[in-house]
Amino acid sequence: MFVVGGESLIDLVPVSAAPGAERVAHAGGSPFNCAIALAKLGNDTGFLCPISQDEHGDLLLAPLAEAKVSVLLTERVAAPTTKAIVSFNDKMQASYVFERGADRAFTRDGLLRALPQSIALYQVGGFCPILEEDALVWLDIVRAAIGRGATISFDINVRDKLVDDEDGYRRRLSQFLDLAHLIKLSEEDHAWLAPELSIEDYAAKLLDRPNCELVVVTLGEHGSRAFSRRAEARAAIYAPPVFGDTVGAGDSLMAGILTWLSETGALKPGALGQLDAEALATTLRFGAVVAGLNCGKKGCQPPSRAEVDTILAA
Numbered sequence: 001m002f003v004v005g006g007e008s009l010i011d012l013v014p015v016s017a018a019p020g021a022e023r024v025a026h027a028g029g030s031p032f033n034c035a036i037a038l039a040k041l042g043n044d045t046g047f048l049c050p051i052s053q054d055e056h057g058d059l060l061l062a063p064l065a066e067a068k069v070s071v072l073l074t075e076r077v078a079a080p081t082t083k084a085i086v087s088f089n090d091k092m093q094a095s096y097v098f099e100r101g102a103d104r105a106f107t108r109d110g111l112l113r114a115l116p117q118s119i120a121l122y123q124v125g126g127f128c129p130i131l132e133e134d135a136l137v138w139l140d141i142v143r144a145a146i147g148r149g150a151t152i153s154f155d156i157n158v159r160d161k162l163v164d165d166e167d168g169y170r171r172r173l174s175q176f177l178d179l180a181h182l183i184k185l186s187e188e189d190h191a192w193l194a195p196e197l198s199i200e201d202y203a204a205k206l207l208d209r210p211n212c213e214l215v216v217v218t219l220g221e222h223g224s225r226a227f228s229r230r231a232e233a234r235a236a237i238y239a240p241p242v243f244g245d246t247v248g249a250g251d252s253l254m255a256g257i258l259t260w261l262s263e264t265g266a267l268k269p270g271a272l273g274q275l276d277a278e279a280l281a282t283t284l285r286f287g288a289v290v291a292g293l294n295c296g297k298k299g300c301q302p303p304s305r306a307e308v309d310t311i312l313a314a
């Protein structure tokens with residue numbers, strides 16, 4: 001099973017970039033989106049996040065059930081669902097302001113009890129390192145997942161606005177980075193983490209960490225790059241016929257990449273680092289089609305495997 005641990009929330013998405021535009025509630029959260037995308041691409045997927053008893057909790061459970069994601073924490077919690085107030089710039093690129101709630105209503109024992117015994121892939125969500133007390137718990141969960149056979153993938157997704165101890169946040173991020181075999185970051189993450197380094201040099205530094213074998217960098221409409229221990233590659237975007245917005249594009253790309261790596265037998269420590277330029281490019285292209293199809297809709301709506309295969313066959 002693939003397990004995704006981290007936040008689910010309600011995205012309050014404006015219907016246009018105009019100031020004061022009406023907002024619509026969409027189920028979201030980067031790990032939630034990734035779990036749905038993984039399941040829609042055909043992977044047996046479990047999601048590890050507390051879900052609220054409130055009506056927004058129902059709004060989260062419906063798409064998880066529809067995509068056949070296993071909800072690993074079955075007892076619903078009293079805390080209100082976490083919210084993200086979404087804003088768009090004139091290119092419909094999203095930014096977020098968060099009000100946290102149910103995604104933090106976990107205990108170490110509860111998470112450990114819910115963790116499956118055998119895990120092929122564990123995806124770490126970007127909220128896990130934000131607060132010291134939460135990070136200590138999530139680090140234990142990641143270590144437990146490694147003990148149960150998991151390859152660890154970490155989408156850094158810097159959320160510095162949620163943090164009031166930047167040095168501590170950087171230290172906590174570093175602890176997660178030390179455990180991850182695959183690290184994904186955006187160009188915004190890179191600009192915050194290491195503006196003094198080129199992306200090539202920063203990727204090389206990440207690849208020097210104890211477990212890291214593959215680094216994926218997203219560049220918005222300029223596509224994506226990947227660096228293994230052996231090679232590097234780039235891919236352009238897949239532009240959908242009708243554009244919606246970029247909400248969840250990175251999550252869909254991540255799910256596409258993980259799916260392709262799994263199907264080609266490369267989602268394993270040892271194999272990830274040996275990917276050559278051609279394998280990296282094919283992996284990124286698959287991810288770009290998944291992300292591009294997601295960009296063809298409003299809010300995060302990852303495509304099914306059949307939709308992706310239709311585009312690739314053409």
Ligand SMILES: Nc1ncnc2c1ncn2[C@@H]1O[C@H](COP(=O)(O)OP(=O)(O)OP(=O)(O)O)[C@@H](O)[C@H]1O
Pocket residue numbers: 030157185186187217218219220221222223224236237238239240246247248249250251253287288291292295
């Ligand atoms: N306008 C676009 N049209 C088609 N595909 C796009 C577009 N923008 C981004 N993508 C695809 O989505 C991928 C991820 O995009 P982006 O860099 O915006 O996401 P991110 O910052 O990693 O994640 P998040 O979804 O959390 O914002 C890109 O690498 C690209 O393949």
Ligand SMILES: O=C(O)C(=O)C[C@H](O)[C@H](O)CO
Pocket residue numbers: 007011027028029030031033084096126127157159247248251300
């Ligand atoms: O979970 C996060 O970090 C998010 O940014 C969540 C977003 O609101 C959204 O669902 C798209 O990733």
